[in-house]
Amino acid sequence: MKTLIKNVRALLPDGTTPLTNIMIDRDKIAAIGEVPDGFRAAKVIDGTGKFAVPGFINAHTHASMTLFRSYADDMNLMDWLNNMIWPAEAKMQEEDIYWGAMLAAVEMIEGGTTTFADMYGPYMEKVAKAANDAGLRAVLSRGIIGVAPDGDAKIEENVSLYKDFNGAADGRITVMFGPHAPYTCPPDFLKKVASTAQSLGAEIHIHMAETKAEVEQIVKEYGKRPFRYVEETGLFDGKGTLAAHCVHLDDEDIAIIKKHAIRVAHNPGSNMKLASGIAPVPRLLKEGVCVALGTDGASSNNNLDMLEEINLAAMLHKVSTLDPLAVPARTALKMGTEYGAKAVGLTGVGKLEVGCKADITLFDMAGAAWYPRNDLASQLVYSAHADSASTVLVDGRVLMEDGELLTLDKERIFYEAQKCAERLTK
Numbered sequence: 001m002k003t004l005i006k007n008v009r010a011l012l013p014d015g016t017t018p019l020t021n022i023m024i025d026r027d028k029i030a031a032i033g034e035v036p037d038g039f040r041a042a043k044v045i046d047g048t049g050k051f052a053v054p055g056f057i058n059a060h061t062h063a064s065m066t067l068f069r070s071y072a073d074d075m076n077l078m079d080w081l082n083n084m085i086w087p088a089e090a091k092m093q094e095e096d097i098y099w100g101a102m103l104a105a106v107e108m109i110e111g112g113t114t115t116f117a118d119m120y121g122p123y124m125e126k127v128a129k130a131a132n133d134a135g136l137r138a139v140l141s142r143g144i145i146g147v148a149p150d151g152d153a154k155i156e157e158n159v160s161l162y163k164d165f166n167g168a169a170d171g172r173i174t175v176m177f178g179p180h181a182p183y184t185c186p187p188d189f190l191k192k193v194a195s196t197a198q199s200l201g202a203e204i205h206i207h208m209a210e211t212k213a214e215v216e217q218i219v220k221e222y223g224k225r226p227f228r229y230v231e232e233t234g235l236f237d238g239k240g241t242l243a244a245h246c247v248h249l250d251d252e253d254i255a256i257i258k259k260h261a262i263r264v265a266h267n268p269g270s271n272m273k274l275a276s277g278i279a280p281v282p283r284l285l286k287e288g289v290c291v292a293l294g295t296d297g298a299s300s301n302n303n304l305d306m307l308e309e310i311n312l313a314a315m316l317h318k319v320s321t322l323d324p325l326a327v328p329a330r331t332a333l334k335m336g337t338e339y340g341a342k343a344v345g346l347t348g349v350g351k352l353e354v355g356c357k358a359d360i361t362l363f364d365m366a367g368a369a370w371y372p373r374n375d376l377a378s379q380l381v382y383s384a385h386a387d388s389a390s391t392v393l394v395d396g397r398v399l400m401e402d403g404e405l406l407t408l409d410k411e412r413i414f415y416e417a418q419k420c421a422e423r424l425t426k
């Protein structure tokens with residue numbers, strides 16, 4: 001099917017925002033510019049007054065944790081995990097994982113997100129079902145707590161997830177392996193995850209160097225910092241690694257990140273809310289590291305609003321370095337789109353460019369925040385909000401048009417998610 005988005009301002013990879021037309025053929029962007037004579041669109045979207053950007057890519061989340069939104073706020077990470085979250089998660093059934101992920105899908109599409117990288121479990125097949133039902137693109141991993149008694153079984157769950165879902169939903173779903181973190185995965189366990197993932201050619205999604213306490217615990221236990229500890233298990237020797245957080249880094253850690261071309265998912269909202277710290281993003285970008293953006297779970301943010309995360313990335317590093325030129329608007333947008341695609345292991349995604357997937361978000365420029373029309377990329381980052389998102393396409397399919405969700409029954413999802421949350425958190 002051919003779709004034409006006509007007369008739209010579009011954020012192109014070179015940072016320009018011309019008034020143009022976007023021609024879509026099935027799942028890909030076929031042309032940008034003048035409408036070719038022979039192009040007959042089955043669907044025409046009027047882009048007048050709209051700003052088209054690549055769909056946002058949430059490079060690190062735990063989608064079904066929407067059920068725990070504001071269930072446990074204002075706590076430190078280990079207290080939060082040990083005393084509130086893990087006990088509640090232990091009760092989760094298939095319907096919880098599914099409806100939590102569906103609630104995440106509503107929030108992500110309404111905020112202009114088209115891809116999410118998820119680390120969770122059990123029942124990751126239900127997150128795959130939710131992504132498929134919603135029409136989203138998803139990079140899934142089974143979060144594996146190695147110190148738990150059933151750690152080996154969770155590796156097998158990740159193997160099944162990979163074999164059953166890598167490439168599923170017309171290629172919209174891919175699968176990584178998700179060893180949770182250095183402090184929950186002992187050396188031999190990480191070696192087992194490494195060899196299993198490498199035998200399948202699968203990539204890794206792991207929390208790394210999130211808090212000072214983590215670094216201190218690993219140094220105390222193994223006599224080395226988290227990145228060196230994990231490197232020595234061989235986990236970084238496979239196809240590639242997506243490392244979430246990377247807050248507390250020294251020069252040696254950054255050298256390891258560069259040596260293994262590890263991609264970083266920066267979660268400013270979560271890092272601020274859990275008081276984890278401020279990742280050295282300007283330094284990492286300067287050193288050529290791929291730095292993307294993630295919301296983390298909706299229980300440590302507490303929303304899945306990628307435009308907010310892009311704004312936080314652009315603001316936090318200016319004040320933390322006292323440099324008003326740190327992480328400019330267009331860089332923050334690339335972190336939430338183009339760099340996000342690379343971070344989660346996807347090619348041909350994350351840019352408004354011919355041949356790329358037609359994963360596109362249109363922002364409605366009707367509100368005051370969009371006037372006067374000055375620099376639209378800057379206005380998106382520094383003044384607009386997610387509720388300006390009006391139309392979202394993934395793989396060329398319209399998932400939301402003029403604010404109306406076309407693949408999801410919002411009211412049913414709210415009802416079911418509320419029911420699940422009440423049972424889990426009573």
Ligand SMILES: N[C@@H](CCSC[C@H]1O[C@@H](n2cnc3c(=O)[nH]cnc32)[C@H](O)[C@@H]1O)C(=O)O
Nearest residue numbers: 062085089119120121122143144145207297
């Ligand atoms: N509890 C389940 C799922 C583990 S996967 C991912 C885990 O990461 C946890 N998590 C969420 N956000 C963070 C974070 O910022 N740092 C560390 N862990 C987190 C989340 O609560 C979940 O327990 C099981 O054991 O099978």
Ligand SMILES: [Zn+2]
Nearest residue numbers: 207244296297
């Ligand atoms: Zn996380």
